[in-house]
Amino acid sequence: MLGCWRAAAAVSAGSGRWAGCLRGSRSISMAKSKFEYVRDFEADDTCLPNCWIVVRLDGRNFHRFSEQHEFKKPNDDRALHLMTKCAQTVMQELEDIAIAYGQSDEYSFVFKKKSRWFKRRASKFMTHVVSQFASSYVFYWKDYFKDQQLLYPPGFDGRIVLYPSNQNLKDYLSWRQADCHINNLYNTVFWMLVQRSGLTPVQAQDRLQGTLAGDKNEILFSEFNINYNNEPLMYRKGTVLIWQKINEVMTKKIKLPKEAEEKEVEVTRTRTKVVPLHCDIIGDQFWEEYPEILAEDS
Numbered sequence: 001m002l003g004c005w006r007a008a009a010a011v012s013a014g015s016g017r018w019a020g021c022l023r024g025s026r027s028i029s030m031a032k033s034k035f036e037y038v039r040d041f042e043a044d045d046t047c048l049p050n051c052w053i054v055v056r057l058d059g060r061n062f063h064r065f066s067e068q069h070e071f072k073k074p075n076d077d078r079a080l081h082l083m084t085k086c087a088q089t090v091m092q093e094l095e096d097i098a099i100a101y102g103q104s105d106e107y108s109f110v111f112k113k114k115s116r117w118f119k120r121r122a123s124k125f126m127t128h129v130v131s132q133f134a135s136s137y138v139f140y141w142k143d144y145f146k147d148q149q150l151l152y153p154p155g156f157d158g159r160i161v162l163y164p165s166n167q168n169l170k171d172y173l174s175w176r177q178a179d180c181h182i183n184n185l186y187n188t189v190f191w192m193l194v195q196r197s198g199l200t201p202v203q204a205q206d207r208l209q210g211t212l213a214g215d216k217n218e219i220l221f222s223e224f225n226i227n228y229n230n231e232p233l234m235y236r237k238g239t240v241l242i243w244q245k246i247n248e249v250m251t252k253k254i255k256l257p258k259e260a261e262e263k264e265v266e267v268t269r270t271r272t273k274v275v276p277l278h279c280d281i282i283g284d285q286f287w288e289e290y291p292e293i294l295a296e297d298s
Contacts (some may be wrong), residue, residue, distance in 0.1 A: 030086040045122040051162040052113055052169045053120070055129045060155035066105075068151055071189030073195070074187035075235045076106040083107060084239050086136040088274045091241060093132055099293050101173050101281070103180035103238035107133070113296070130158040164292045174282040179286045182213075185228060188235075189216045192224050229293065233278035242290060244275040 006086035047053050059065065071079050091097045096115035101108050109129055111117070120178045129164045136155050141150045186208065193204040208216070220226040228236075248269050253262040279286060287294065 009183050047120040047122050047160070048162055048164075049120070049127070050113055051164045052166075053111040053122075053125055054108055054161045054163060054169070054172060055111070055125055055158055056106060056108040056161070057130050057133055057156045057158040060157050062105040062154075069145070069148055071180075071244050074184070074191040075232075077234075078144040079105075079198065080234060080239070082137065082140060084241070084276055085140050085144070086133045087239075087241055089136040089140075089274070090129055090132045091243075091274045092123070098243075099173075100241040101176055101188055101238060102241070103176065105185065106176075108176060110173075112283055123169050126158045126160050130156050169286065169294075171280075177238055177281055181236060183214060184231075184235050185216050188226075188228065188231065189219050192220065192226070196224060237280060240277040240279060240281055241274050242277065242293060244272050246275070 012280050013283065066076075067081070083102055083105070087102055087109070090107075090109060091100060094109075095117045096112045097109050098112050099110045101110075111125060118128075134154065137154055137156075138150065161172070163172055189208060190204050192202075193199045193207060194201060198260075211219075217228050220228055248271055249266055250269065251264050252267045253264055255262045281287075
């Protein structure tokens, strides 16, 4: 403590030798030191105004990660639900996220057009989303993989894209959902050929080379009696996260007038929560049902 008081005296006298002791101090600012010029090297990364800010993160080398942790193929409900839990945590902890969409090992977070969070600095948006998501993944792992130890820390990369119009944003989310369908249909057929027909991964890949969606559906139905349209919506459509008002009924102990003992009564409270949906977002129905997502004043 004495060392930092001496440092304060040194800085106030014009010396910058002890500035390291004063990080976080409001009384003496680094801006007053001779080292202030280094801030000129910081690039301006302010996001353009009046644009939707989308942060998309992807699992780094998750092909290896899923093999090492014995994920079920083609879809592992534990992994998908864990990703959604992490995304819900991001939406709850950070500000101004209007909607999120996820599939496989990726999630996209859409920040409001008018957000002023961290003065719209791209680096702040991306680092906060990725770090919050990654730490949540480790923190909640045991809740979903009860019998599987986390062997090493997962990694995620992130990127930021700005979309100036509502239609641009809707097209972006449509692109990600279309990608979900294409990948899931391929993976479903691929793993059926490997797991049930006994093909090697290379043979299954060769079998599917050049096939169209109709061909893959035919293989599933004729060879495995699987109607792809009956597969779970979470696999085919991915997961949409939106804010919804939910009525929660809880039990509360209260003491009524002229009563000696407390009594338990049911109380209904309305709370806004992050709710997962598995539905189509390419058509207009979703956006007509939830117009508040794109509302300017939302």
